[in-house]
Amino acid sequence: MELRTIVIDDEPLSRQELVHLLNEHSELNIIGEASSAEKGLGLILQLEPDAVFLDIEMTGMTGIELAETLQKLKNPPFVIFATAYPDYAVKAFRLDAVDYLLKPFDDIQVAQTVKRLLQKKQPAAPPASKAPSGKLAVQGEDRIYYLEPEKIVYIYREGRDTFIVTEKEKLSSKTTLKELEQKLTGYAFFRVHKGYLVNISKVEELVSWSTSVYQLKLKNSDDHVPVSRNYVKELRERLEL
Known part of the structure; x- marks a missing residue:
């Protein structure tokens, strides 16, 4: 929205x-x-x-x-x-x-x-439903990759390109972050920063570096993903029982 x-x-x-x-x-x-x-x-x-x-x-x-x-x-x-x-x-x-x-x-x-x-x-929420079936199509230079959303660790925007980081590789796409966020509706993805979308099932740690800077440590990745201060509270609500 x-x-x-x-x-x-x-x-x-x-x-x-x-x-x-x-x-x-x-x-x-x-x-x-x-x-x-x-x-x-x-x-x-x-x-x-x-x-x-x-x-x-x-x-x-x-x-x-x-x-x-x-x-x-x-x-x-x-x-x-x-x-x-x-x-x-x-x-x-x-x-x-x-x-x-x-x-x-x-x-x-x-x-x-x-x-x-x-x-x-926000309109009234529809009845809960199962996550959609199908795979995420990512256009490469000479082929189309079909990714299982559950295996995507995080997605980020850099310049005019979007990068999709999976458990095994990093792929680039011209699709915008907002479009990918919409395609992945129903899966466990959460916008943690203006330029980052994270699979919250892959989150291991939320690290506070200062009063206004946070980072996420993710499974199967050595990368640390920044978390905007504005999203921290809602992220914790999504992650915690």
Whole structure:
């Protein structure tokens, strides 16, 4: 699931900081930025995003006024206020805001907001089913490899190429990490970092190198896979009984 997102803030540095933090979350796709509510409204009408991160105190139309306007749309986007002013919180939630981020932003606060946003967007879960049958097709230079998903240790993106590391070899593919993640839905794969997808049945250890840096030790591999701080809690929930 990918949420198409727009960020609206008249302070360039603040907007850049928020975009940087949001880009740490692969579920979000930042499709536009605007320096005013008026420009933001134009982008929203043109691009029809799923979510909008919106400053409140801006020259001209305020964020509150824009949110009120968005409520009149047939399919309004989710609104998350991102502001330096705590005084508007009550008004914001009366407008059904998903969350209220206070500047200066921090990665933990942003991660919690993204989680709430995804929960709002997440459709009802279908009944549990068995993992799909079949093999993962990987196009090589002169052949197609058919891999058993259970034997893949991890997958990562480097530049324009994706690398699939199995118990015996490493193969390259032009298929994006997101496409492979979708193909492997139903198997025990988990996104631990923007650029890494791991078979959690292969995890042996989660190592903390510092307060914000984690790595995974995997079976049948000498490699150590980085874990984004934002994914550590959910990863532990998936791994532990």
